[in-house]
Amino acid sequence: MAEDDTDPVAVALSHAATHFPIPMGGLDELIDGVLMDVRGETYETWDDLKEYCRCVAGAIGRLSLGVFGTERGALHAERAPEYADTLGLALQLTNILRDVREDAEGGRTYLPAEDLAKFGCAAGFAGAEPPAGSDFAGLVHFEVRRARALFAEGYRLLPLLDRAQRRLRGRHGRHLPPPPRPHRAGTGGRPARPRLPAGPREGVRRRARPVRPRRAERLTADRQEARVMRDRCLRTTPADGRATLRAEPASQTATAEKEGA
Numbered sequence: 038m039a040e041d042d043t044d045p046v047a048v049a050l051s052h053a054a055t056h057f058p059i060p061m062g063g064l065d066e067l068i069d070g071v072l073m074d075v076r077g078e079t080y081e082t083w084d085d086l087k088e089y090c091r092c093v094a095g096a097i098g099r100l101s102l103g104v105f106g107t108e109r110g111a112l113h114a115e116r117a118p119e120y121a122d123t124l125g126l127a128l129q130l131t132n133i134l135r136d137v138r139e140d141a142e143g144g145r146t147y148l149p150a151e152d153l154a155k156f157g158c159a160a161g162f163a164g165a166e167p168p169a170g171s172d173f174a175g176l177v178h179f180e181v182r183r184a185r186a187l188f189a190e191g192y193r194l195l196p197l198l199d200r201a202q203r204r205l206r207g208r209h210g211r212h213l214p215p216p217p218r219p220h221r222a223g224t225g226g227r228p229a230r231p232r233l234p235a236g237p238r239e240g241v242r243r244r245a246r247p248v249r250p251r252r253a254e255r256l257t258a259d260r261q262e263a264r265v266m267r268d269r270c271l272r273t274t275p276a277d278g279r280a281t282l283r284a285e286p287a288s289q290t291a292t293a294e295k296e297g298a
Contacts, residue, residue: 063100090130133147158171
């Protein structure tokens with residue numbers, strides 16, 4: 038008996054490939070992308086980086102599409118693999134932008150060398166601050182615009198997905214950014230400029246949530262009940278005027294409550 042006949046991953050993959058039109062070549066591309074990481078390859082141009090992104094992320098999009106499927110009779114359904122591939126590129130580029138500092142500390146730089154040179158960042162980001170004289174914000178703006186354009190193209194996949202899979206995406210895909218709006222009212226049709234956080238901590242700050250009315254009422258009632266219990270326990274002695282803590286017997290408390298009623 039061959040090893041693949043008993044390996045649980047191989048058995049599950051074989052079963053899935055039998056029941057779904059999975060493009061198995063995507064697995065070879067995924068392995069190629071992992072090898073690029075193992076070899077520590079760098080990328081001179083966006084086309085070079087795009088090939089890496091297509092292997093490690095676009096391939097996963099196309100493999101997943103084989104399982105998800107498209108809506109029967111959907112217009113342009115034949116372009117679904119292309120959109121899945123592009124959405125994978127958008128997500129991978131976003132991942133690269135998120136981890137620029139962490140990757141640099143590990144000796145890796147994924148952004149294209151020509152982009153780094155264009156914005157004076159060829160020295161990399163291993164230090165605590167961007168290279169002196171560099172336009173780091175300009176570099177990020179440039180790459181963000183590229184990622185948003187990829188998202189705008191890749192999101193064309195969503196209306197093509199099978200309805201059940203669209204519902205699944207709605208439940209479990211909330212981490213994905215919303216479909217980008219390429220134009221903003223009042224700009225004459227020009228693309229809206231992506232905005233960066235104003236300060237180093239702006240990206241993690243969250244707006245304080247107002248207390249819900251019902252919760253506020255419940256808290257108020259709890260506080261009032263706590264005051265009543267405190268007043269029942271505190272008694273003032275005539276001798277020195279100081280308050281002492283004394284628990285009333287349960288019978289007295291019950292009698293007082295009846296009298297109050």
